[in-house]
Amino acid sequence: MVDVAVQPNRGVVAGSKRKRSSLQTAMKRKSTTAFLMTLPLIILIAVLVIYPAFYSLHLATLNKSMQRFVGLGNFEFLFKRETFWLVVKQSCIFAITAVIFKALIGFIVAHFVHNIPAKGQRKWRGMLLVPWVIPPAMSTLAWLWLFDPSYSAFNYTLAYFGVGPVPWTGDAAWARFSVILVNIWVGAPFFMIMYLAALKSVPDQLYEAAAIDGANWWQRIWYVTLPMMRNIIAITTLFSLIVTFANFDIVRILTAGGPLDHTHIFATWAFRVGIEGSDVPLGASVSLFMVPILAIAAVFILRDINKRGNES
Amino acid sequence: MADVTLRKVVKRYDEVEAVRGIDLDIADHEFVVLVGPSGCGKSTTLRMIAGLEDITGGDIMIGGDVINDVPPKDRDIAMVFQNYALYPHMTVAENMSFGLRLKRYPKAEIKSRVDEAARMLDIVELVDRKPKQLSGGQRQRVAMGRAIVRNPKVFLFDEPLSNLDAKLRVQMRIEIKKVHQKVRTTTVYVTHDQVEAMTLADRVVVMNHGRIEQVGTPNELYHRPATKFVAGFIGSPAMNFIPCRLEDVGGRLHVRLTDRISFPLPAARAARYKGVTRADKLLLGLRPEHIAEAKSHQEPGIESFDVVLDVTEPMGMETFVYFTLEGTQICGRVNPNAGARDGAPLRLAVDLNNMHLLNEVTGVVL
């Protein structure tokens, strides 16, 4: 009984060859169905994402009227312009500062929500997520009105305390502060909701064990919460870094890049140059500078997701 | 006719050979249980019969037709899964009738079949509930009901009782047996639990490492295991394997366990083992119930010896005693009144009429 498989090997091979053909047709039918089901997705990604991505590489090598190949001419031109370096600097400051504060505020608020009795959590969570739900273009209009040079409600309040008036969008430093503030306001709820989900997934026994081991609240956060949330913190931060870095709506509506280009970031400047200035190739060259940072973030996210995929 | 035949069935995943050539004939109306440790290929075999896995080599026949390339729905089988796999958004009745509705059976027929199955499984009052509102045992019944209404040629069960607690498992075991007695459908049942296998099966197929170790009725497997694997797998607590060798003392064949302990073999056994090479490393296979307390009057073939017990486990009806011989832990089964206590000496008797002798190297029962 044990050696059944060894002896009649030839028969097995012959048999399997005969049916491989029909098995393959069955497999092929399944593959074809699956392929057809994904075909619209493939076409969409190929035509409207991958092709334009490469097309913008091509565009970046043309002159303004798009008739002449200028090689790296657009980039040389950019490198010589002060505004370009201003935009690079501002994009980095904008993205990094905003993401750090979003993450911090999200973490703190998530803890507060997690602290209160489960019954009331829904209500608070509901209120705190509102900034994320309102279309950013709409809420930025409200901020613009709050920052209005002559009727700013903030300045009215500050004047009450003898402070101000603050040039919220008129002065370079304040304008940068303002766009970052609005970005934090829009984005922090996303972090809060992700961290809250992560906090809920940490088993209570771990905290109880840590408490029995004599850990105070700070040690509990440092030794239990943070390590357990490391993955979600990393992936949320990277996601947010991409979105913030490529932000358009807030800066466009709040300052349109001003004053004197001091709040332009890649996306808004690319729009200014490419659409408003009708120099599509130069605009494309500007937006291409987002790619390296996006690529780095994407690689890290992908690595994290693959790692988790392997673990499960 | 719904007999199932497997011929040299092989299943290979990339590098791993999960099933390595299985030959099996399952007669019409028969209840066959595939049993073995996890990873022995029993589930893969069942899934190949169901058509959920391709067959790498060999043939599977149902009712005499090779069904290797027939899609699952045309094989006329029904399957009960370990986690029941009930459609959570359908009621019990809808769950049971889903297959029939896909095949566009007339409404009246569907209803009568569902009613009949529900009556048989005693779930009539549950038919309008969703799976979420059912207990584990009830879900199990619905899963069986879904199989029954299709009135298939073959029932396939994939560890159906593993998710139930011990008490419910015993009850459902009886339930499954009753259903089979009523519908008489050929059944292939996979489990890792040898008690389930013994209690349910007409014939048990013991599998290990992708091969069949032995096929037989529960009694055959228990009393005449062919290999060490089967001998050790069937029965609980498991059979003891004690290193030993044969020797001739004064013209009689003895089995020597230690320098101190050696027993003369009863005549029938002596005749059977006459040809065994004396120098071979052997194992004496003894089930716990054949190691009991020594009585004043000993029947032929029953030999007594003294041991010091390590641990005793009183079970109420009997007491399991554990002791060590030359590093081998041995389990015996004594009367609760025999005075067995942890660490105490006890005189035990082995019943050599029910002994097995195994070749330690090949694992074959001699």
Added chain:
Amino acid sequence: MSTIAIDKSAPNRKMKYGSMSRDRTWALRWSYFFLTLFAMFSLLPPLYMLVTSLKGSAEISAATNPWWVFSPTLSNYIEILTSNQFLRFFWNSAMVSIFVVTITMLISVPAAFALARMRFWGSATLATGVFLTYLIPETLLFLPLFKMFATFGEFTGIQLINKWYVLLIVYPTLTVPFCTWIMIGYFASIPKELDEAAIIDGATWIQTLTRIFIPVAFPGIIAATIFAFTVSWAQFLYPLVFTTSIDQLVLPVGIITTLIKGDVFAWGQIMTGALLGAAPPLIIYAFLMDYYIAGLTAGATKG
């Protein structure tokens, strides 16, 4: 002896519990205090929208306390809701969003099913690719897409730029990857035995999708639908680039381009329009908050 020991330990223990619960109470008070602060920060802009929208233009430019409405009026709402222009924006936004949601679900649900369940050549790569696509921001693609559509118009004579329906082509690049991704997650969480049971019951792959997977993963479908709707409703850059004629504009762009004329800001109407523009996502959120949050967290936690 023993009675004394018990007597001694009992009040001790009581005090311990007392201090623990006092700590708890203070922690709770602080939590509520800070949560109130954060909630005020979160709700300030939308509330200020509401406050402003109820003011007449005289009160807006008056030097009174801006946080309060002294003479509430609905004139802004009446003006906005009777303006054909605004209703046109609203209509355009609604059409675009509804069509985009439909297109998105028709593309992503079958694709997610195939990628989650029907392993085929390249399916793993494609799933990763879908995720990567989701990471590509629209600000990277708007210029090449703009040029592509312009060129397409030159060659075929079909002018897509400055037509609202061009948005139906470009919005899915934002919605489909994410929706496919979270649907893969939802489908993958359905036990394998369920489709095996369906196959044995005689269902085809399509039947398994429509009669088992879609009903079972219905919460995921709702989450994906909400996401697609919110994204299409809120999108600002693409309509700004691709549409310019007043009658082709969607709400966000419409409000900004028509109500801001040079340096003249009609703030009462702008805030009213913005509030009405924010209303559909807010209403959906209010009723389907749990699905909304499930979808939000699914993107990063599943996979």
